[in-house]
Amino acid sequence: MIIQPKIRSNICITSHPLGCAREVERQIEYVKSKGSFSGPKRVLVVGASTGYGLASRIVCAFGSGAATLGISYEKEGSAKGPGTAGWYNTLAFDHFAHQAGLVSHSINADAFSNDTKAQAAQWIKENLGQIDLMVYSLASPVRTDPNTGVLYRSALKPRGADFTAKSVDPFTGVFSENTIPASSPEEEEATVKVMGGEDWELWVQALREHGLLAEGFLTVAYSYIGPEVTQAIYRNGTIGKAKEHLEATAHGLTEKLADVKGRALVSVNKALVTRASAVIPVVSLYVSVLYKIMKQRGNHETCIEQMDRLFRTRLYSGGPIPTDEHGLVRMDDWEMDPSIQAEIKKVWDKIGPETVNEYADLEGFRKEFLQMHGFDVPGVDYNAEVDPERLGL
Numbered sequence: 001m002i003i004q005p006k007i008r009s010n011i012c013i014t015s016h017p018l019g020c021a022r023e024v025e026r027q028i029e030y031v032k033s034k035g036s037f038s039g040p041k042r043v044l045v046v047g048a049s050t051g052y053g054l055a056s057r058i059v060c061a062f063g064s065g066a067a068t069l070g071i072s073y074e075k076e077g078s079a080k081g082p083g084t085a086g087w088y089n090t091l092a093f094d095h096f097a098h099q100a101g102l103v104s105h106s107i108n109a110d111a112f113s114n115d116t117k118a119q120a121a122q123w124i125k126e127n128l129g130q131i132d133l134m135v136y137s138l139a140s141p142v143r144t145d146p147n148t149g150v151l152y153r154s155a156l157k158p159r160g161a162d163f164t165a166k167s168v169d170p171f172t173g174v175f176s177e178n179t180i181p182a183s184s185p186e187e188e189e190a191t192v193k194v195m196g197g198e199d200w201e202l203w204v205q206a207l208r209e210h211g212l213l214a215e216g217f218l219t220v221a222y223s224y225i226g227p228e229v230t231q232a233i234y235r236n237g238t239i240g241k242a243k244e245h246l247e248a249t250a251h252g253l254t255e256k257l258a259d260v261k262g263r264a265l266v267s268v269n270k271a272l273v274t275r276a277s278a279v280i281p282v283v284s285l286y287v288s289v290l291y292k293i294m295k296q297r298g299n300h301e302t303c304i305e306q307m308d309r310l311f312r313t314r315l316y317s318g319g320p321i322p323t324d325e326h327g328l329v330r331m332d333d334w335e336m337d338p339s340i341q342a343e344i345k346k347v348w349d350k351i352g353p354e355t356v357n358e359y360a361d362l363e364g365f366r367k368e369f370l371q372m373h374g375f376d377v378p379g380v381d382y383n384a385e386v387d388p389e390r391l392g393l
Helices: 017-033 051-064 085-099 114-127 185-195 198-209 238-256 283-297 303-315 338-350 362-372
Strands: 042-046 067-072 104-108 131-136 142-144 151-153 163-168 175-180 213-223 263-268
Touching (some): 017 362, 051 067, 051 131, 067 085, 104 114, 131 198, 198 213, 198 238, 263 303, 283 338
Parallel strands (some): 042 131, 131 213
16 A cells, blocks of 8 residues: 555654654664664663654664563554554564664563563563663553553643643644643543553562562653743643652652662653644644754754763763752753753744744654654655555565
8 A cells, every 4th residue: 555644633643664664774873873882781661662762772772782672552554554653663673673683572562551561571581581771661641550440541731720822733834822721630640640650660560579670770761841831731730740750759769679779760851743742732832943943053862862862971871870959860951951941932932923934943843743653754655555564674
């Protein structure tokens, strides 16, 4: 079949197998171009199919020669239609890892379930013995509590009061002001259950019970804080409450890992184009403005560039891991540079329907969004027939 991008309500419902594979290959080549580093050798990545999780797996494997186990929950491609981008990304990662002689295994299952944790533990026990690092990078909107069976749905809303802000549809360029209603206490609780640290802790606990944590074990989860203009919807919103729970979980986990001289950390990363940022009012506009300014300054980073810097210069630099006063690894340091944020604030006051294309990198936002799904990738013929069950390499 011929697969073209189909975007509905700012959600791309198709993905291209060969385009995804080429994007994974591009990320691998970037890491290889930076040379090898002395990092982890046995790695579990929970949430390994897209974004920061996929990039972390690539950096560990192709930068440090690590054996990796990836957990993700994606829709397979079939004769009826294409699979999700994450499905093709995982196939591509395993293909290139095996081609390079690296140990690589992927489990396509619900990471929140006890069965998946048991399956992962068994594979680690049989193939790796123990693990040095676990990356927790899940980005699911729903979670079923494995012990109660209750389904929770996260809500990206402000807390305490409705929030009205400037916004732009990155695909049409239509500028508007949107009001997002305040969350209910139930929505706040559900968001913490889905996006907080509870499942991260359950993963560490399951691995501990099976004796799979190596001496000096490190686990890292990813978070975001953001600037003043997105505070109401993000850090002071429901997702911010969930991230606060995630960060508190890190401190508790570090205490529990003392017996293996282990540590749990949260890395606060840069704002990026994601499936979520395309649909959250204000965030898409902020990201587009940020991209324009950082590209002009020459310090814009994509997922792979940010994760490569995280592993080489922070987590495995050979020295103490630098953190802020709250114990957080701040990979958003370039984004939150006071001069960049001052420039964003200046632009924010000027931006409107007539000036949005002048101040925001909407084209860059669209391009990165499409490439996340395997489209707009150089060298791929999108008018050619492809088999949705294969990568086409």
